[in-house]
Amino acid sequence: MEGQEKRSPEGAGHEPDKADIYGEDGVIRPSYIAQVAAAIADRDVLTLRREVGDLHQSELGDLLEALLPEQRRLLVSLLGEDFDFSSLTEVDEAIRLDIVQSLPNAEIAKAVQELDSDDAVYILEDLDQEDQDEILSQLPFTERIRLRRSLDYPEETAGRRMQTEFVAVPPFWTVGQTIDYMREDQNLPDRFSQIFVIDPSFRLLGSVYLDQILRTKRGVKIEDIMHETRHAIPATMDQEEAAREFEQYDLLSAAVVDENDRLVGVLTIDDVVDVIQEEAEEDLLRMGGVGDEELSDTVASISRSRVPWLLVNLATAFISASIISMFGATIEQMVALAALMPVVASLGGNAGTQTMTVTVRALATRDLDIYNAGRVIRREVMVGVMNGAVIAAIIGVIAGVWFHNLDLGIVIAMAMIINMLAAALGGILIPLLLDKLGADPAISSSIFTTMITDVIGFLAFLGLAAWWLKLG
């Protein structure tokens, strides 16, 4: 977990300090990248070992992302055994795959043994079955069984993210015995904050935090200080749900159990932080009409992933267009309507997006549910009426003055209020409905909300104009 722990103390003098690698903007300094690139070009292994060998895995990951593909592959092969494979968990999937596929399977198998099991799984899970099997077959038996077990759980579950190294003791041990055991055992995980208590069949009984052990006298039995585990995570639980448990109960680590309540691994907060980040990013991108995109993806794959959204938008845009074309005669008689109608639609769209954003977020954090939905809907409608009145007044005056036509001002003001109400209702009801139907409200709320505000905006404005101004 902690790169600075693994370094040998003697290396500390050579180690480039954080400030050396990153500029003030938090981005790796170009001079450092140039220096590393030059050393790669010169095949200067000594310089590379000195400059890169002691980086934290995340720093090395940032460096890899800053280099060109051929430089990356060359750097990895030049460093050989000095290359810290855990840095691959810190780079984009495309980069990770490119590097791993450039290496012989035997070398990957060797590297994977040095990693924590969760990092090893992270790197192996993207490979195709054949390579995975070949690599696993070259591992020692216990290692292979552990990784295989993690990989057998579905993607994005706790079982995939867990670490299979942990400390577990029987309940009748004393604190003294436990401490002595930890002092002797050489196979402890790199870093851990609690130890687990299990029965002979590996069934989870509870856990003890390390500080609890440290503040207890040697003679006390573990079962007297352990607390029963309330938050054991089933291995098949979705990682997002597991992350929510961590957030709600401020957990640092949690036991992962199989279907028979047997301890199979431990999920740690650092992996959960990554999950939280990923999920937040996913919501943001989805609301912007983008899928799981990474900066290193190819033009073709990005284009393919974005086109479907645009096609849906094309369909809704033509619905709006057909509404407008119904009022062809009206527009012909007063071309000013053509200039003003996008104003009504655009403001409605933005107001709807505001409400929708708040709703989607509240649904994601489970702040919004059927018990307070009524209250929130009422509130949004009132906000819509208030803001609608303000915007309608301004827009009415501007339109009336611009086209020297008081009636036109009245018509656009009325249309605006109607559309702001539609925006408020659409912005909250559409995400709620999608959520109720089991769809992800982040994905398609915005396109439907804008469709509603476009249709209602054009219909209200052109319809009122035809009737009030007796056109068409």
Add this chain to the structure above:
Amino acid sequence: MEGQEKRSPEGAGHEPDKADIYGEDGVIRPSYIAQVAAAIADRDVLTLRREVGDLHQSELGDLLEALLPEQRRLLVSLLGEDFDFSSLTEVDEAIRLDIVQSLPNAEIAKAVQELDSDDAVYILEDLDQEDQDEILSQLPFTERIRLRRSLDYPEETAGRRMQTEFVAVPPFWTVGQTIDYMREDQNLPDRFSQIFVIDPSFRLLGSVYLDQILRTKRGVKIEDIMHETRHAIPATMDQEEAAREFEQYDLLSAAVVDENDRLVGVLTIDDVVDVIQEEAEEDLLRMGGVGDEELSDTVASISRSRVPWLLVNLATAFISASIISMFGATIEQMVALAALMPVVASLGGNAGTQTMTVTVRALATRDLDIYNAGRVIRREVMVGVMNGAVIAAIIGVIAGVWFHNLDLGIVIAMAMIINMLAAALGGILIPLLLDKLGADPAISSSIFTTMITDVIGFLAFLGLAAWWLKLG
């Protein structure tokens, strides 16, 4: 930090299990809320103590949010000393303030002493200066000094979020001495994962993780197993930046130091998880044109916070309207143009939003910088051309067939390609420019991107129509 630790073991039998409070959808069950509400109405303190007294702070927080304002206040006063004040750190600010202000300052002072210092600061910081001073004056000296010191640091800094309880030992102590000290001292923090090493003037020398202590023989000196602190957080560091340190280096806790490198507190991962959540939420809301809004805010405050965004949008909408009105004569000759022009603008707007969302996110995660900007811009332009070609072909055929006008199909297809290119460039250059100017790209990127795609869309479509179809 860990609610389940504080509970007395005897209480375990009474404690409502998680499944009892929450339904399958992760929301508190209505029957439970009704039961609590009934007990509140009956002033039935015994039932309340049994049903609510053993809840985890976050569960109690969820319950408070689900109750009506008067029920909340009544519940707090009925529970009296059994009310867990740390639950107030889990509710919306408006609810927290409402409850705190309903209590006499003397009672808050008493409750605050039971809390970890970070929770205490979280509750005190929202109060006005006068109440804060009165409450602090009723605290014991050391407690007062600690809280005052945290409150003196600016909002949203590490100093505000830190916990001032920590374990610190001199470097010459042995592991045995350290363990004995922890067994004797009654004033240890509730939960901790590392101890700090300081010199006589409290200057930070390093730290040792608890598992390191547990696996080391009693005779070894602390200075021989401590690691120098690379990631000490200055108390004045912005909480967002501190969170980034935690993420990058997978920290569980980090020392917070003052301007003289003296240890003043410790920042823990559970607070950092909250910061990460808040920041992700902020970005999402800002991109949707919403400020710091909570579900419990009043209609007036929400309306006020959303109107400025709509006013900016009003200004940009009228810029588009004035472009359209320039082509009044053209539209009069072919009303079909009025129906089709929002299609061009809408698709451009959505394509621009896709690019912009990716750009804003890449800037926030520091994946995008001046070194790879050129590459990313080229990529976005190519995606724009490819998707533009697809959409243009479809839109051209539909428009040509719909209005039986091949030339109109050609015009709209050309306009679409131009606008998709504008969308790609605007979607990436606007956030980059705002970031360069020191503005938050999440806030205003979307309004400027849509302005560009509206203006270019209308201009290209109507301009090409006037020229190609020889109208106007």
